[in-house]
Amino acid sequence: MDGGVMGKSTMDGGSATHFKGWRKKFRVDGLCDWLVFMGGVVSALFLVWALWRVGSSNYTMETLKTEGNPVTHKCQGSNSGETSYSGVGDWDKGPENFYNDPQVGYTIGKTIKGWDMKRKMWLEQHPHAKNYAKSRVLLVTGSQATPCKNPIGDNLLLRSFKNKMDYCRRHGVDIFYNTVLLEEHMYTFWSKIPLVRAAMVAHPEAEWIWWMDADAVITDMDFELPLESYENYNMVLHGWKHLVYEKRSWTSINAGIFLMRNCEWSMEFMERWASMGPQTPQFDASSELLSDTLPDRAFKDSDDQSAIVYLLLKEKEKWGDKIFLENLYNLNGYWVEIVGSYEDIENIYKAAEKEHPILNQRHAEKMSREYAEMRKLYMGFDKKAVSMGQAEMNKRRRPFVTHFAGCQPCSGNHNKIYSSENCWKGMERALNFADNQVLRNYGFKHDNLSSNHVTPISSFYIPF
Amino acid sequence: MDGGVMGKSTMDGGSATHFKGWRKKFRVDGLCDWLVFMGGVVSALFLVWALWRVGSSNYTMETLKTEGNPVTHKCQGSNSGETSYSGVGDWDKGPENFYNDPQVGYTIGKTIKGWDMKRKMWLEQHPHAKNYAKSRVLLVTGSQATPCKNPIGDNLLLRSFKNKMDYCRRHGVDIFYNTVLLEEHMYTFWSKIPLVRAAMVAHPEAEWIWWMDADAVITDMDFELPLESYENYNMVLHGWKHLVYEKRSWTSINAGIFLMRNCEWSMEFMERWASMGPQTPQFDASSELLSDTLPDRAFKDSDDQSAIVYLLLKEKEKWGDKIFLENLYNLNGYWVEIVGSYEDIENIYKAAEKEHPILNQRHAEKMSREYAEMRKLYMGFDKKAVSMGQAEMNKRRRPFVTHFAGCQPCSGNHNKIYSSENCWKGMERALNFADNQVLRNYGFKHDNLSSNHVTPISSFYIPF
Secondary structure (H helix, E strand, O other), X not given: OOOOOOOOOOOOOOOOOHHHHHHHHHOOOOOOOHHHHHHHHHHHHHHHHHHHHHHOOOOOHHHHHHOOOOOOOOHHHHOOOOOOOOOOOOOOOOOOOHHHOOOOOOOOOOOOOOHHHHHHHHHHHOHHHHHHHOOOEEEEEEOOOOOOOOOOHHHHHHHHHXXXXXXXXXXXXXXXXXXXXXXXXXXXXXXXXXHHHHHHHHOOOOOEEEEEOOOEEEOOOOOOOOHHHHOOOOEEEXXXXXXXXXXXXXXXXXXXXXXXXXXXXXXXXXXXXXXXOOOOOOHHXXXXXXXXXXXXXXXXXXXXXXXXXXXXXXXXXXXXXXXXXXXXXOOOEEHHHHHHHHHHHHHHHHHHHHHOHHHHEXXXXXXXXXXXXXXXXXXXXXXXXXXXXXXXXXHHOOOOEEEOOOOOOOOOOOOOOOOHHHHHHHHHHHHHHHHHHHHHHHOEEEOOOOOOOEEEOOOOEOOO | OOOOOOOOOOOOOOOHHHHHHHHHHHOOOOOOOHHHHHHHHHHHHHHHHHHHHHHOOOOOHHHHHHOOOOOOOOHHHHOOOOOOOOOOOOOOOOOOOHHHOOOOOOOOOOOOOOHHHHHHHHHHHOHHHHHHHOXXXXXXXXXXXXXXXXXXXXXXXXXXXXXXXXXXXXXXOEEEEEOOOOOXXXXXXXXXXXXXXHHHHHOOOOOEEEEEXXXXXXXXXXXXXXXXXXOOOOEEEEEOHHHHHOOOOOOOEEEEEEEEEOOHHHHHHHHHHHOOOOOOOOHHHHHHHHHHHOOOOOOOOOOHHHHHHHHHHHOHHHHHHHEEEEOOOOOOEEHHHHHHHHHHHHHHHHHHHHHOHHHHEOOOHHHHHXXXXXXXXXXXXXXXXHHOOHXXXXXXXXXXXXXXXXXXXXXXXXXXXXXXXXXXXXXXXXHHHHHHHHHHHHOEEEOOOOOOOEEEOOOOEOOO
């Protein structure tokens, strides 16, 4: 028999719980009998209709097609504000929302006019999603579908995906791993733009799309993105203002990891950003433009990272005040400065656990976020950020992300300033440093950061 | 500044929402001032204490250590029944639950006495988890930490992990990918036992641990496990009774995918199961025993699958009535019988979408489960199971899982009856067949099942 009746009760699935009753009604045990089945059909159709009736709004598709609110420089509108709805609905057509708007597409090349209003309408139709939208994040990452040239490339990518998955499981973040090019001419670092664009339409429940390169490793499983401090921004990257505006350096930011708010501003920005990409006829011109503007660029072709620096410099008034450059924590930590310090950091954490045994207590993985709050409190991270300064404190705290920029684990064509051995060994150490934080909830730890051999942990604090 | 304040509001994190107020209180903006900080400290400690006070029970650790309810042959007790609690708590010790019981361990070799009661207590202390426990599933899978011998092995495993992740994102199932041996002597197919055992203790919120071999591909993203029909069972595998009890065949079941209820029965069963493993002195004796009992075994060493068939035959009264052999759908479909039929099945689904255009409508990925219910209804899967018989109907429906048993993508040492080409090509087809179901919500589809080139979908039904 078929099992479409199991109402797995997580917050996702939009208004899943609205359907629970329906599912029960529609439940057909084993070999169903015809009457039960028809009863199910009727109640199912009724409930589909009913749900959509409740959800559908007094905007008609006509308004959606013609109207289109001006690009707000602050897109929170998508989660706030009130609209009154009068019911109109038709179950064989589905709800009147942007998915039924022929003007709405998934592909780069055309923004969605009135996206903020359209997304807001969808959220109004899906109350569960709406309640959680503000803090809802979708992590998007990916790599090529074909095997890596580097013999250990796919293995490193697999473990790096496992690492991101571990973080997302602990923090309730959704993750989408993509292996295909959505725009065949937007290869390598350009490929994320059409992907983030499509994800915005596929995930109206997500306020933020979090792009992360496949070779970035999350090395603090406790850390949570300070979304509240990004309230006035639509894009967040690791970077330094003075390096952008004074040095005009193409490495003043890192485009390998960023947060993009799911709003119309972002779509417009991505169109402008993509307009310097390899899929356009003006690719060579853009390449020249970037090299002329950013003195330290030592390569020819236009790249996504330089393009952002260029837009910050040349179109500041249009984009600058909505792009936040984060450097108070390692949103995108540079591996060369980090991989040697993992053991020292582990020792600092061990010392804190000696002092506060409760931090060394066993607990369900699902309670990790609560224990993380406690650790933050006991280890006084915020207090130290004041007393010793953020930079000093960061050295004593696990780096949130260790990014192996320049290592190219898949192709193996790493930047010549690094040895491949340092790249792969460093990545392995980062993965095991993170895996120790995860395995701890399963009772095990790696013998050392270069070892895949694990042993049970015997040193938990057991108070009773 | 630090970001431990983002209250991502999913149902996980146990009582995460209890802490939201606390998190807000504890919020320290940018360079925090000392008074705000101390206010945060006090309220935080108070709330930690308060939460645990509410949660803690009138069982003392003593009762937990000495008592231990007899193994119930039905473990639902862990989610039902009432217990009255009087508050006792102490924030510097943490809650009185099994994590603070020295008798409780994560490793194979010793069951946890009174596990059902202990897990029930934990659930009582974590109301959010309790409300969802019955239908909570944790998918557990994994592969070796070191690169595969087969050059395309890790790439196939990476994409197979992405495939499982896609299913879990759509259905709100947690997933844990492991890359280390928790018991070094329990290698290859034996390694899942200590892993499932540890996962049970790390995830008391999960009623079911769903083991899936890394080389199994989920090929129906809509399908949901019929957990309600497994209510009276503690383990579910794909298999056929008559092949077990009449043919005594070691392939009468497949141990590559199974559901194990998180209960004491399961722990006892896993101890007995593991007792035939390579980590024990009686490994050779077990090997002989299995070969003597199962006439069609053509290899020497004791294996996990034969061990289950043996226990069904020789210890039926002890385990048999709690192990369900599923064969009404492809819980573990044999790839050889499936990979050639994907196109035919796609055509049957396309025809249904022509007939019922609403099935071809765009929608948020988060609404997939609702659209899946609708598809089930319109395509009359349950009805056809009656009229044409389950087996016939299954040929017209996407197989839930396509398992590449015998292909060994990582080592490359596939069973000689298959060509490697058929194994890898088949796996690629399965992955793309599934990816089409996922990418559809992002507006794209593969050109064909052997191609990684995708194009935008132009044929969606847009009613307005």
